[in-house]
Amino acid sequence: MIPLSAYVVVSAILFTTGLLGVLIRRNFIIVLMSVEIMLNAATINLVAFSHYLESMQGQIVALFIIAIAAGEAAIGLAIIIVVFRGKISTNVDEMNLLKW
């Protein structure tokens, strides 16, 4: 039997990896991918607690997280396309204005 803390530790490591990715990467698309890693880490946590506490709620919320991740990916990539059309760059250091 695998202890619950093993899943929680895996989730913590993945979350830290995603957080570091958001902080250190300069390409906006990779930053969004790192956000997906963080969302996946949260999902592992929810499903693990759902299994070990014998409740269905964690899995339901995990499904909602996947739906929200889909919306976030669509909107984020649309924003990237708009920015890329105006500036020919996806480097987050060069995006320092709300409007130009």
Place this chain on the structure above:
Amino acid sequence: MAFLFFAYFAVVSIVAGILTVSLKNPVQCGLALLALLLHVSGLFVMLNAEFLWAVQVIVYAGAILVLYLFVLMLLNLKTDDRYFHAKTPYLLAPAAIGLAYLVFLLVRSPFSGSRGDASTAAILLNGDAHAVGIKMFSDYLLQFEIIGVFLTGAIVGAIVLAKTPKSVETRRDA
């Protein structure tokens, strides 16, 4: 046996996560993210969440990741010389120390709480999809509808954002 599978899925997903944030070519990052998503779905199977496994493979690996790869190849990005933040080395050590402390706390924590009615035996009786469906369309129906409206709004927003804007002259004429 179960421990071997858990170790495999956990180690490969962590390695794939590190590759996602450290590889230089964005397309390779996308493929590393694909490996991560598939192995996280393996962890869901270990936790008796077969429906979530299917949703993870279909929606995440099938739809969201393909969207990322489409945009990556559409934009045809050249790999930048500076693809990391200038102060990356100063961020790594605090992150490692913070993670070590977090893992130390998590391993020591006695996780417990009130148990629900969905034991493993009860789920296996009719399957995980049945259990999720019953719960989703009884207690969580309102949230389900809200997610539907949210996704519709996201689709409309994405289309409006990505549409080629009309020039000012044609807008005045119309």
